[in-house]
Every structure is written in C-alpha cells, then in structure tokens.
Amino acid sequence: MMTVRQRVTKIQQPGPAVQRLLERAEIEGVELVRFLYADHGGVIRGKATSRARLAERLGSGIGHTVAMLAMNMLDQLQQVEHLGPVGEVRLVPDPETFVPLPYSPGAAAMVADLRLPDGSPWAACPRTFLKEAVAELEQAGYTLVAAFEPEFTLGRRLPSPEGGPDRLVPLDDSLCYAGTGFDTAHDYTVRLVHALEAQGLRVEHCHPELGAGQQEVSIRHAPALRAADNHVLYRETVRGVALRMAMWASLAPKPIPDQAGNGAHLHLSLWQGSVNVFADEQVRGWFIGGLLAHLPALTALTCGSVNSFRRLAPRMWSSAYICHGPDNREAAVRVCSPLGEGGEINLELKPSDSSANPYLSLGAVIHAGLDGIRRRLDPGEAATVDPDTVPGRYPRLPASLPEALDALEADEVLMAALGPLRAQAYLAVKRSEAVAFAGQNAAYECGQHLRAF
Known part of the structure; x- marks a missing residue:
C-alpha cells in the first residue's frame, strides 16, 4: 500500500504541462502565485506561494485550516463539527487554471481544490461538489x-x-x-x-x-x-x-x-x-x-x-x-x-x-x-x-x-x-x-x- 509520503512524492513529479507552467511563470516575471477558492460565505479567499516554491506546492498544496469553511462573510467563525481548530486540508491548485494577473504585476493565480493531506477529496470542498x-x-x-x-x-x-x-x-x-x-x-x-x-x-x-x-x-x-x-x-x-x-x-x-x-x-x-x-x-x-x-x-x-x-x-x-x-x-x-x-x-x-x-x-x-x-x-x-x-x-x-x-x-x-x-x-x-x-x-x-x- 502506498504511504501518504509516497503519494505526495508521486504527485510532485513535474510533467510536461507543469514544466511549461513553471517556465511561463519565470518568463513572465511572476513572483507570487495565489491559490484561490470560494468559501461557504461566497467570499473568494486564498493563499499565495513564491515562485521559488511553486514546483513543490503544485504537488503538496498549501496547508489550510479546516475551520475556514465554517467562516461567514463577516469573518465570524461558526461552530461546526469537524471544522474547528483541529484539522488540516491542502489548497491544491489546478494547473489548467494558471493565469498571470494583469492588474497585479508580478502575481498569478490558480483555482484550487481543498483536499485532505493524503491528496484525497475533502467532503466540504465546493469545487469538488461541482466536479x-x-x-x-x-x-x-x-x-x-x-x-x-x-x-x-x-x-x-x-x-x-x-x-x-x-x-x-x-x-x-x-x-x-x-x-x-x-x-x-x-x-x-x-x-x-x-x-x-x-x-x-x-x-x-x-x-x-x-x-x-x-x-x-x-x-x-x-x-x-x-x-x-x-x-x-x-x-x-x-x-x-x-x-x-x-x-x-x-x-x-x-x-x-x-x-x-x-x-x-x-x-x-x-x-x-x-x-x-x-x-x-x-x-x-x-x-x-x-x-x-x-x-x-x-x-x-x-x-x-x-x-x-x-x-x-x-x-x-x-x-x-x-x-x-x-x-x-x-x-x-x-x-x-x-x-x-x-x-x-x-x-x-x-x-x-x-x-x-x-x-x-x-x-x-x-x-x-x-x-x-x-x-x-x-x-x-x-x-x-x-x-x-x-x-x-x-x-x-x-x-x-x-x-x-x-x-x-x-x-x-x-x-x-x-x-x-x-x-x-x-x-x-x-x-x-x-x-x-x-x-x-x-x-x-x-x-x-x-x-x-
């Protein structure tokens, strides 16, 4: 059986599409890449990685607390079982959505799924619901x-x-x-x-x-x-x-x-x-x-x-x-x-x-x-x-x-x-x-x- 570490390592191997993305980020002078998602309040949120860590983060994602999917549009955290201070998900971007942001020179964005640490789908991810x-x-x-x-x-x-x-x-x-x-x-x-x-x-x-x-x-x-x-x-x-x-x-x-x-x-x-x-x-x-x-x-x-x-x-x-x-x-x-x-x-x-x-x-x-x-x-x-x-x-x-x-x-x-x-x-x-x-x-x-x- 493949371990969590093996699964993450496997995901991290850059294929041709990912390699082209990394080259594009360098050519276009991208320094920060935003991983964006929409929450249950309808707010667009996210985190960003530096270009230096982009190759790694394309596979591992960026760590994120599960509690953010219990946050309302007023930034008031709600009491929801399994969405409290204990627990972690990953913002894992979809490389097909990579775009430099013309209105923010030096930045790019990708839309991300919220996944469990082992890479499997998370039951609260809105993008997974549509998929x-x-x-x-x-x-x-x-x-x-x-x-x-x-x-x-x-x-x-x-x-x-x-x-x-x-x-x-x-x-x-x-x-x-x-x-x-x-x-x-x-x-x-x-x-x-x-x-x-x-x-x-x-x-x-x-x-x-x-x-x-x-x-x-x-x-x-x-x-x-x-x-x-x-x-x-x-x-x-x-x-x-x-x-x-x-x-x-x-x-x-x-x-x-x-x-x-x-x-x-x-x-x-x-x-x-x-x-x-x-x-x-x-x-x-x-x-x-x-x-x-x-x-x-x-x-x-x-x-x-x-x-x-x-x-x-x-x-x-x-x-x-x-x-x-x-x-x-x-x-x-x-x-x-x-x-x-x-x-x-x-x-x-x-x-x-x-x-x-x-x-x-x-x-x-x-x-x-x-x-x-x-x-x-x-x-x-x-x-x-x-x-x-x-x-x-x-x-x-x-x-x-x-x-x-x-x-x-x-x-x-x-x-x-x-x-x-x-x-x-x-x-x-x-x-x-x-x-x-x-x-x-x-x-x-x-x-x-x-x-x-």
Whole structure:
C-alpha cells in the first residue's frame, strides 16, 4: 500500500504541462502565485506561494485550516463539527487554471481544490461538489455548458457621514445603455477587457446598465467547471482593476439600496456530443421542471446572501416567481431565443447573483435539472406575461435568506447531493449571516456586502 509520503512524492513529479507552467511563470516575471477558492460565505479567499516554491506546492498544496469553511462573510467563525481548530486540508491548485494577473504585476493565480493531506477529496470542498455533479451528469450521457452574466457597480468607496460602514458612491448617474455611461467608464472598461482577455476570458459584450455606476461585462460560455472557475477569476479581476485605478467595484446584489441590483444570471445549455438537447422541447421541459421543483431550495445556493433578497422582488426584472417562459425576463427560468442562424437554445436562470459560491450554485443546478430529466417533471404552462400581473397564479420565490435555507434543508435531493459535512457547514454559515444582519439597518448590510463582494 502506498504511504501518504509516497503519494505526495508521486504527485510532485513535474510533467510536461507543469514544466511549461513553471517556465511561463519565470518568463513572465511572476513572483507570487495565489491559490484561490470560494468559501461557504461566497467570499473568494486564498493563499499565495513564491515562485521559488511553486514546483513543490503544485504537488503538496498549501496547508489550510479546516475551520475556514465554517467562516461567514463577516469573518465570524461558526461552530461546526469537524471544522474547528483541529484539522488540516491542502489548497491544491489546478494547473489548467494558471493565469498571470494583469492588474497585479508580478502575481498569478490558480483555482484550487481543498483536499485532505493524503491528496484525497475533502467532503466540504465546493469545487469538488461541482466536479461530482459534472461526473454524475456525464454518467447520464450529458454535458453542461454554462456562463454567468454578471453586473457590478463601479464607483468609489467612502466613509459613511454617520460613522457606519463605508458606502459606495457611483461613478456616474448615466441612464440605462446610454452613451454617457460608456464614456464615463471607458478607461476602466477597456482595462478590464484587456485584463479578462489576457486570462483567456473572452468578452462577449458590455454596456452600462440601469443603476447608477452599474456595468455589465459578459464573458463567453464554457464547460461547467471552467465556467465556475472563470467566474472566480472574473470577480477578482473586476475588483482588482478598479483598485489599481483608485476605484471600487462591487458585485454585491444590492450595494446601494435605492439602485438597481446586480445579478449574475446563469445561462445553461445541455449537450450530448455535438447536439444541444435543449432543442428537444420535451427534454428541455424536464430539465426546467427539475429547476422549478427545486427552485425554493436552489435559491439558497444561487442567491446566497441576505442582500440577495433585496433584489429578488416583483417587477425588478430579477424574477420573484417560480415559473418559466420564452424570453420572459420576469420568469425565474427564461427560454432564450437563439441568436442568428445556427444559434443554440439556452436557458437563463434569473435568481442568481455573485454573492453565491459558483461551484455550489452550478452544482446544485445540475442536480436539480438532472432530477427533472430522470423523473420527467412537467414544468407546467409557460408564462407569457409578467407573473406579478396575475396574482395567485404562480408561487413566490423565498422572500428572505432564512426562508430559502428552510427550503434547502427540506429538499432531500439537494441535501443528499451536498453531503452531511458540506450541508451542515453551509447552513450554519448562512444562518449565522441571517442572524447577524437581522437587527441591522440597510446601510450596515449594504456596507458589509460591498466589502465582501
């Protein structure tokens, strides 16, 4: 039987791909490499290694306390069994995700799995959850292609006049899609596009959105795991470029209470080889049926913060009702019209934002959709009007994080998929956030969320 030391030593032998990575780091002047992960609070965290130790750390990873997966977005550690002061995991990076960071010269990043010291998967790792969901989907004969469609608010972070948490002052007050919004944010947007493209994130489109200082810059779709990795790098880049320009960018759902919220709508297409099976109305309907059946619970993972529920209200174009419809931007699941000749059908999940952990979010969506296909769930009649105009016809989405967490805890399919440790930790972290914000005003809530997201 191979010992732990032998296993680690075996992992550490650099193959051609790793050797090329090490050479690239040297050629591009990388001094520090960040190993990034998303925690149960939805915060992107990590540690960095020096280039001198990179070859070693690619195999062994960097040591990390298990307790960090019981930390909420306020840096408050929760009491979760097996996630206390005793225990160690490793941040083990995926070399395929290596990118120099244009906004931080001398630095690069990789997305990491959290693994046990012997190199085996850890039951609380969010990225492993998505990998397992992808594998289960592949066993059923399918692959999923996805893209997050994020919005963010650009401005400057200033102290509150009342002495509370910092507030975000938008860069402009331009109108939705207006030319002034392009011009005001032009220097930032061009730098952002360059930085994203340099990391292999292909920009699809960008425009000023409805809120003051609000921008939307979308990147191209990718296989599910890569799409989630891309969203981690995207979030870091949006904020990193802003910081280098003495600004602040927030992807929080509602960083400014009286302005439009920031979504990260999730676009999905399902494939068998080169065939988009969503072209089959029946299979597409079953997948939608699964999403709708699990949507109250899904919302706890796709809209994972107290702040999310300021955005999920009727007539906000963010979805507030459990329904689907063709090009219906108030339905929770929108069936998108294909673009141009040969365009592919995809679904857009509206209740989704960047305070969610993208691995838990997308993994749960896969499990919900697959459950719909297996059970051939009927999605019901499509909504062709604003669902808020027909009171009582469509069920309401959860109106608060505690309500969504209750739905998640009662959802046998998603709880089983998450597994005991991951589910226990996620519920503990998110319930603690709900309690922490319950007695606070909007300024405190929004200030803390713009800091975290």
